[in-house]
Amino acid sequence: MLKQNLQQKLLQKLSPQQIQFIKLLQVPTVSLDTRIKEELEDNPALEDISLADMNDPVEEYPDKDPDDYKSEDSEESFDEFNVDEYLQDDNVNDYGSKYDSNEEDEDKKEFPIAVSSTFFENLQAQLDLVPLSDKEYLIAQQLIGSLDDDGYLRRHVPSLIDDLAFSQNVFAEEEEVEEMLKVIQTFDPAGMGARDLQECLLIQLRKKDQNNINIQKAILIVEHHLDEFTKKHYDKLEKSLNINSEELKDIVAEILKLNPKPGDSGASTVKQMQVIPDFHIAKNDDILILTLNSKNAPELRVSKSYQEMFQHYEKTSDKDKKLKEAVQFVKQKLDSAKWFIDAIKQRQQTLLKTMNAIMNYQYDYFLFDGDERYLKPMILKDIADRIGMDISTVSRVANSKYVQTEFGTYLLKSFFSEAIQTESGEEVSNKEVKKILEECIGKEDKIRPLADEKLTEILKEKGYNIARRTVAKYREQMGIPVARLRKEL
Known part of the structure; x- marks a missing residue:
């Protein structure tokens, strides 16, 4: 049975400004320039022009949390529009000189581009010979194109035969594919x-060299005892092959020289993510100085030509529908x-306020390198309590921003850690325990x-009373395997 009833609900709805601020806040410096260029392309009313007079007063914007950002009425009627609020002096620069000004030097740097062939091209060149x-040739080409980035053929031969038939109109037998x-x-x-x-x-x-006895034994281990080798059951290998630990050590050394991902060896350079620090912390005697990367302070303004459109409209008496x-x-x-x-200005304010709170909280850490x-x-x-903002706002800053110090460049997230209580009752960072x-x-x-268990005992002797499962968790977080897999001959 259908019923109609009235119901009141209290909902939080994000305004367009709030959404834009949230998106910009989590964008790192390395991507901010791209984001600004996208906005400039989409919006002809926005201009990126260097405004000359740096001595004009800087307009202050209050700090705003994205969760408290007030929404403006998007349905504002045309008649309520005030043209004056869009008119601004050409010479006003809304960005002060508190940001470091190394942008010119950074823009002038040119980085060489490495030109190298992929391992697919390398294999194709060998195939041509x-x-x-x-x-x-077509079967071999299909096989090369089916290899993954590690150089492995993960697809089954029957599937490759079907691909050849449909895409190349080549009808091959399984033996022919195996031969290629x-x-x-x-x-x-x-x-x-x-x-595999x-x-x-x-x-x-x-x-x-097949005459090398160590190579012969290595083939035997890989072919028949790979599981024992990967699990480092060296005692079982010594017994199965009737060899001593010194002989096994030489054989294992031969296996460890092999490349488990041959496709990677075709790359001449290792791809690395470019990191541009959002903040710089310098030390002057016992005083820390925080600056925001100048790339976070682009010089933007509303287009003068678009402002003039409104000035012209105010003087026009014939306001027909098309013009409106x-x-x-x-x-x-x-x-x-x-x-x-x-949103860009609020981003700068929030970044500086958050990083300043982190720096002051961990002042001794930054001071002592x-x-x-x-x-x-x-x-x-x-940090959220110190700056009066929501935890989600601090999280967006910490998870994507980097700070450059005199002892390295770090993700802000790395300065956060849980507390562990020592036997004396003192609270220390779990990073100290991991160290x-x-x-x-x-x-x-x-x-x-x-x-x-032994690591737990050592920590207890040092005054850190933590459980074995916690030790195992920290070890896994650091990417360190269990004791058996750390064993060497």
Whole structure:
């Protein structure tokens, strides 16, 4: 049975300004320039022009949390529009000189671009040198194109045969595909075209000196005892192969020289994410000086030509429907430009306020060149309470922004850590415990590595009363394997 009833609900709805601010806040400096260029392309009422007079007064904007940002009435009638609020002096610069001004030097830097062939092109070049029939060549080409970035053939042969039939109109037998795969497996780098790790290692070993006894034993281990090898059950390998630990050590060394991902070796350079710090912390005696990267302070303004459109409209007596629609469109673009400029300014204010709170909270850490003994336990709520903003706002800043110090460049998130209480009742950062764990594991006897239980005992002796499962969690967070997998011969 259908019923009608009235119901009141209290909902929080994000305004366009709030959404724009949130999106801009989480954009790192390296991507901000791209985001601004996109806005400039979409909105002709927004201009990026260097405004000359840096001595004019800077307009102050109050700090705003995106969760408290007030929404403006988007349905404002055309008659209520005031043209004066869009008119501004050409010489007013809304950005002060408190940001570092290394932008010119940074823009002038030119970075060389490495030109290199991919491993697919390398394999294709080798294929072109092999005398093959047209059918064999097409099959080999299909196989090369089916390799993944690691150089493995993950697809099944029947699927490749279907691809050849549909895309190349080539009808091949399974034996023909297998034969061409063997040809590709002879190409460099060794191990290409393998279907799994075992086959990849065997291809590489069989290209080595077969008269070498260590190579022979290495082939035997990979072919029949790979599971014991990967799990480092060295005692079982010694018993199965009837060899001592010194002999096994030499054999294992041969296997460890192999490349488990031969496709990676075709790349001449390692791709790295470019990091541009959002903040700089300099030290002058015992005083820390925080600056915001100048790239976070672009010089934007509302287009003068769009402002003049409104001035012309005010003087026009004949306000027909088409002209009203045109001017309403211009007004929308001007609104968007003003909102974007405001969001950029609020972004700068929020970034500086958040980073300043983090710097003051961890003052001794930055003052003493990143000594982790001075790193205080700090969670998002600590900073949010200090700056009077929501935890989500601090999280957006911490998860995507970097600070450059005299001892390195760090993600803001790395300065946050949970508290651990020592036996004396003092609260310390869990990073301090991780540092001790790392030192203990680094100094351990690799023939008899320390188990988690032993690491727990060492920490208790040092005054850190934590459980074994917590030790295991910290070890995993640091990417350190269990004791058995750290064992060496």
